[in-house]
Amino acid sequence: MHQRSATLLILPLVAVACGSTCQPAPAPVITRPPEPTGTIVAGPVGAPAPDTPAATAAARADAGHVVAAATPEPAAVLLSTEGDVDGVPGDEQITLRAGGALSAGAASIHVEIEPSPEVYWRQQARLEIVDLGGKRRGVLFAAPTADIEDPPDRYRVYVLDRGSLVPVLDKVIGAYGITRLQFPGDGTASYIEDGWTACDRVAGAKKVVREQVTFRLDAAGKRMIESGREPTRHVQVCDELAACPYVDVLDAGRSRRMGEILRDVRGARAATAQSLDLGGHGAGPITIRISEEKAEVTFLDEVFVEAGGARVHPRGCDVAPSPAYCAADGRPHVLRQGDTLDLVFDAGGHVVLFARGYYVPTPTAATRAVR
Structure with missing residues (x-):
């Protein structure tokens, strides 16, 4: 399902609508520079692939991750909009260029653009004018971080002060994916924390009330600082x-849930082998179902059972080419949300299941594809 083009330059687009109360602005404009030869740009600045084994890189690609291979020209416009940010009649052109130059009218500032797969940039990056209360407006630049596992957004807000763009907020919000930052127009910005952040906030908790976090401009209008937290109706x-x-375990058309495998093995860096005791069974064979029911993608590199002191691989592993889950060779079998894998083992008695791999928790990975 991964298709690559040898001569395609892809610049990030804006695919996330304004999730806040902000000044109306025209649709962002994208300008494409001349296409180079033999390159693929998969992110805003074209970072090289991480120094990881080829197997891990292949697995990430299967989940919808693409690795940048070239860099757009520094002058290329990535995001653009327009609106009034200085309070003087007439709109300013707001532009972000590939080299990191953010400009509002005649004012400009250099911003860091973190390397991120193109698929995330297109869904999450945006440039907007936001209402900061009274007649004050700000420029919001939101973009995914460099985290490859459904990255959270980094939100940055800039105001015009004496002809210069001045940063007043720089905050990574959430653990995975998009957590909306809202601007109600009273000088504040707020968001409701995601489930991962809430559970991390209260270590060891089984259930947590998610909070709404609010930032407010200080008296000098120079910084947006956290000004309050309120409980919401959302319980995680x-x-x-x-x-x-x-x-x-499947037996005579019925299934018995035995537990989970690859527990808390989140991300490629945590990849490992893990076991699950399935208890005693008849003389065999035994049919085991591995199902991905949660918002995540599992990379299953090897599956086998141990029974009576012997290691037994699933049926079908003695053919060539064998299925990807037969050997720990870095060629994983991928399970997306809703997928199941039924395996038959010629084993009986006391059976212990072993699996090697990891999972990527991501609400959208099941539908993402390499572009």
Whole structure:
């Protein structure tokens, strides 16, 4: 499902609508520079691939991650909008260029653009004018961080002060994906924390009330500082956060849930082998179902059972080419949300299941594809 083009330059687009109360602005404008030869740009600044094994890189690509291979020209416009940010009649042109130059009219400032796969940039990056209360307006630049696992957004807000763009907020919000930052027009910005952030805030908690966090401009109008936290009606059961695939034993058309495998093995860096004791069974064979029911993608590099002191691989592993889950060779079998894998083992008695791999918790990975 991964298709690559040898001569395609892809610049980030703006694919996330304004999630806040902000000044009306025309649709952002994208300008494409001349296409180079033999390159693919998959992110805003074209960072090289991380120094990881080829198997891990291939697995990430299967989940919808793409690695940048070239850099747009510094003058290329990535995001653009217009509106009144200085309080003087007439709109300013707001532009972000590939080299990191953010300009509002004649004022400009250099901003860091973190390397991020193109698929995330297109969905999350945006440039907007936001209402900061009274007649004050700000320029919001939101973009995904460099985290490859459904990255959270970094929100930056700039105001015009004596002809210069001045940063007043720089905050990474959330643990995975998009957590909306709202600007109601009273000088504040607020968001409701995601489930992961809430559970991390209260270590060891089984259930947490998610909070609404508010920032407010200080008296000098120079910084937006955290000014309050309020409980919401949103309750997060921490055990229900994406954690690992389920394991069932199938017997005579019925299934018995035995537990989970690859528990808390989040991200490629945590990849490991893990076991699950399935208890005693008949003489065999035994059919085991591994199902991905949560908002995550599992990379299953190897599956086998141990019974009577012997290691037994699933049926079908003795053919060539064998399925990806037969050997720990860095060629994983991928399970997305809703996928199941039924495996038959010629084993009986006391059975212990072993799996090697990891999972990526991401609400959208099941539908993302390499572009």
